[in-house]
Amino acid sequence: MTPGRRISQWFRRFWLKAGALIISGWVLYNLVFPLRPVVGYAVQVKDRNGDLLHAFLSDDDKWRLYAELSEITPLLKRTFLRKEDKYFYYHPGINPLAVVRALAGNFSGARQRSGASTITMQVARMLERRPRTYGSKLIEMWTALRLESSYSKDEILQMYFNLIPFGGNIEGIKAASVLYFGKPPQLLSLAEITALTVIPNNPEQLNPQRKKALLTERNKWLKRFEKEGLFSVPVIRDALQEPLVAYRREAPKKAPHLSLRLRRELPAESRIVTTLRQAVQSQAEALVENYVNRIRGMGIRNAAVLVLNNETMEVEGYVGSADFENPVDGGQVDGVRAVRSPGSTLKPFVYAVAFDKGICIPKTVVNDVPSNFAGYQPENFDQKFKGPVTVEFALANSLNIPAVKVLNQLEVRTMVSQLTRAGFRTIEKQANDLGLSLVLGGCGTTLEEITRLYAVFARGGRYGPMNLTMDAGTGKSAMTLMSEEAAYMITQILSKSDRPDLPNNFDHTYRLPRIAWKTGTSYGKRDAWSIGYNRKYTIGVWVGNFSGAGVPELSGANIATPLLFELFNSIQYNSPKDWFERPDRLELRKVCSHSGAIPADGCTELVNGDAIEGISEFRRCEHLRWVFTDPDGTVSYCTYCLPAEGFEKRSYPNLAPELIAFYHKAKIPYLKIPPHNRMCQRMAEDGPPVIVSPQEGSEYYLQGDGGSEIQLLSQASHDAEYVTWFVNDRLLKKTDPVSPVFLVPPLGTVKISCVDSKGRNTDVVVFVKRF
Known part of the structure; x- marks a missing residue:
């Protein structure tokens, strides 16, 4: 081998080794010190299709939008x-x-x-x-x-x-394109x-x-x-002819309340894909803004709306206020999450739980009369009473007394537990301080919580977490909050169109898809609610002032419901008319129209009533009382004084004392049981009168210095011709045994005594305080 050839081979080997060494060193260097550029991008909030809704500056104040x-x-x-x-x-x-x-x-x-x-x-x-x-x-x-x-x-x-x-501070093709x-x-x-x-x-x-x-x-x-x-x-010719319409625009600011919320909740994310549908969001924002502008003259300055897809529990519309840029009316307050009094919006849930507990069915009759619950005396919205009403009538007409009575049977702790399961965080915190006023709005809730609760009715009793982002549903499962049968019965009641809370002069309902809805108005007329749902959507509406100022015209029926109807008309115009299917375990039974119970002897007025198979109560009707009388019906007998002949067996209404007192005060006639045979010697052996109201140990909290009254009501033996009432051993009034007496009580410990005409006496002690 010639020297030149040896040198050539040496150089070839040298460059091969050097090249391999350089490449190895390059690879090793990049492995040890990988190049991982860190770029701070502006936060983008997008709709479900990836279209930009809202943008925020990056940490270094740049409009640098990731493309x-x-x-x-x-x-x-x-x-x-x-x-x-x-x-x-x-x-x-x-x-x-x-x-x-x-x-x-x-x-x-x-x-x-x-x-x-x-x-x-x-x-x-x-x-x-x-x-x-x-x-x-x-x-x-x-x-x-x-x-x-x-x-x-x-x-x-x-x-x-x-x-x-x-x-300027615009970086990246996306920011330049948008701005x-x-x-x-x-x-x-x-x-x-x-x-x-x-x-x-x-x-x-x-x-x-x-x-x-x-x-x-x-x-x-x-x-x-x-x-x-x-x-x-x-x-090229077309491009040359195209005018240049570029100018500096503001960054997109749609869905500002949700965008700010998600930015705080997801601080590490620069690209947040929400569940919003841009068409639904834009329609909701426009309708809320226009509607509030129309009612502003009444002193009502804000509204909030939440649109929830029942199938996916995804939020498709989120409007926190009428105008985010309005600082005077609290535009930046998120009305979807603001804690407010829910008014009557929790009543359907109370009845649904009662249905599942077997306490009542829609045809169960409840007395809508003045009632006292250990010092708590609720009134109806119109300050009137309807007497005996069915549960379905009470709910459709949003009566307060029946709802409180049903909650009293359920117990407040049961309702608090159920609402806590449904994600009511404020109620969970207030649990130890809540009473029967809970069902009438005596608690704090948010539009988000209430809308999510009504979606449970639309989902056949299944509760699911609400999703705000497209990846939020991963790993979350639904739970059963009520039976499908209870949800269906509530839906049927709330979808009736002959209700008093249909908005006055509202002439566009012919376009409205079929919905079930419930209204609510808080104490002092500070909050108006209307929550509606069908198979596809649940929409929650709140209208009022974030300042808490009340407005005389504010009501769920006439102020919040028109906006609810406009939203459904806009979002679901010409939608399919499909409705909820009747559950298999829902049975149709014959019940007495006077009580809603299984007919007994003498029940002649029967109606069909829905009931949950194996759950709903199966008691016999007791609305009638059988009494022995003389042929003229002027005297009644007990078995002790019943004559051998010359008597008849007749039925009389078996009325509760509270209903009798209501009839007396309202001067409503009713069929009374004849007075007992005065010749009966056994009556003298009967006990003293029973004080039905007030109850022993009750506490009364009376407002202000005015004449707040409590009701005195007794139940005496048939031989008592009259009763006499005493307060702290001082004479108050003498009256017949069944008539109520009303008292403005003194403060402190009060002894109330009732003495019948036979001298038989009963005492109770109550405690009276003022707020």
């Missing part, structure tokens, strides 16, 4: 690459020919200098800003090579489009893209504020593209 690969269209790539780096897909991050050309031009003193920067080198410079020096250029080249070895070409191009400056043209990058035309390609070269001189200069530069590059054959002549 997905799908948002970078082929037209964008083609135009930018032709202008900035047409050999991008062919070089390793550095273009040697461009470097040589730049050096030659710079050293020759040419007027127009070239930096030889590839797109990869521009990314390196934008990732870490440095002065424009030769040393900085070398660092950029080094970083560009590292980028090329760590990322694909498309990933590097995506970085470029996300970092490129467009003047200059009001549209996402994928909708940009060739003329708009070309305008954006020229801005980064000189953002101070070429920007929408200098429209003439930008237009001139745009057209110059369009003609250049035509000359180079990048686009066809007709396409």
